[in-house]
Amino acid sequence: MVDQFFEEQAEQSQIKAEIVTKYFLVWSKVIIAAQKRYGRENRVAYIDLFAGPGRYRDGALSTPIMILQTALQEPDLCERLVAIFNDKDEANTESLQQAISELPGIEKLKHKPQVWTGEVGDHIVQTFASKTLIPSFLFVDPFGYKGLSLQLVNAVLKDWGCDCVFFFNYNRISMGLNNDSVIPHMQALFGATRAAALRERFNQTSLRPMEREAFIVDEMTQALREMGGEFVLPFRFRNPEGTRTTHHLFFVSKHFRGYDIMRGIMYDHSHKEQGVAKFEYNPADARWPSLFDLLRPLEDLEEMLLEDCAGETLPMKMLYESHSVGKPFVLKNYREVLCRMEQEGKVTMDRPCPPRKRGTLAPDVQITFPRR
Known part of the structure; x- marks a missing residue:
């Protein structure tokens, strides 16, 4: 064998x-x-x-x-x-x-x-x-x-x-x-x-x-x-x-x-x-892309972030390193979801210096989640 x-x-x-x-x-x-x-x-x-x-x-x-x-x-x-x-x-x-x-x-x-x-x-x-x-x-x-x-x-x-x-x-x-x-x-x-x-x-x-x-x-x-x-x-x-x-x-x-x-x-x-x-x-x-159940659809990530990070302000790097372990989401998933959440007014982001371009997410950008 x-x-x-x-x-x-x-x-x-x-x-x-x-x-x-x-x-x-x-x-x-x-x-x-x-x-x-x-x-x-x-x-x-x-x-x-x-x-x-x-x-x-x-x-x-x-x-x-x-x-x-x-x-x-x-x-x-x-x-x-x-x-x-x-x-x-x-x-x-x-x-x-x-x-x-x-x-x-x-x-x-x-x-x-x-x-x-x-x-x-x-x-x-x-x-x-x-x-x-x-x-x-x-x-x-x-x-x-x-x-x-x-x-x-x-x-x-x-x-x-x-x-x-x-x-x-x-x-x-x-x-x-x-x-x-x-x-x-x-x-x-x-x-x-x-x-x-x-x-x-x-x-x-x-x-x-x-x-x-x-x-x-x-x-x-x-x-x-x-x-x-x-x-x-x-x-x-x-x-x-x-x-x-x-x-x-x-x-x-x-x-x-x-x-x-x-x-x-x-x-x-x-x-x-x-x-x-x-x-x-x-x-x-x-051949059969729907043969098996999803692990976690991307839509779940938004709800998880709002629940897990409620009331916190975290830099992007710290958020990603602490939240993503054990989950199927990679960095670009986080960036996509967080930028969408900012556009919808669900989170706020701040980077005093240098000024941040909307739609970007550098490691030092501070992300504030609302309290629940």
Whole structure:
């Protein structure tokens, strides 16, 4: 089955690789700019612990090669990137090493990419946990769930500038919660107490598939937040028919800026209704755009703002960063709704110096909401 997985790059795998590669590029520019400004460490790392081969058998590039190609176009990354790739399958690491060696310009990288062969287990977690890591972007994409754990994510996320994206195989995890043989894996993923509570909930309650999914994703989100990953963003993938969820891509960060950057990238790859992203890739949406319910239509944002911010005056930057977390609305949604609310006299906006042009929303514009 694993061999079949690498036969060709499915459309979903391509979307996943694009999301990861785009975030890595923007993330690295933000980190490098901060390093230059404050004289910090002059390296950044990309770590992929389930890297796979260099190419799929149809010739499509794998994520590691896309990452390196991106780095080779950026002089700062050529100087600073430390790339670490791992896979338990020696055939995959040999394929990846060969593909790396054939990349035009690979010699421009100051630090030669490292390719490891081995299982992802406690030794890797302990290695990361025992060191202060350079700013690192960790991508964890296991075939199932073995090797993925809260401890692994936290071992990287603990240090400055470190973010993580991991593949969350919802179907296998949903089945595994009531499977005695994989209890240790469920405990590693959710924590022992939370995994036991999840198991008990499923044994005592009859949940519909949509409720079951929402419950599991929410528990995963809460587990990540409790360990310090304040900003968590799941992105759903559905099967080709659009009838069921196959997996999620989870992004975890300690900083709003990373969260907002990734939200913008996921927004671009998501189906939208009335300008609001559903934060899912659904192949069926192109054929049947009304197949699934909306998460929150854009009209809801106005009422939410009037309720949540009643009687307050807030600068646009603070409002967006505090109010948008956990909601499907991006910055342009807020700008559109707030400018409309100003035109309708529902809020007032002020920017003493320099004078503000009506219809614009700079970060320092003060927005006053009426009392309710």
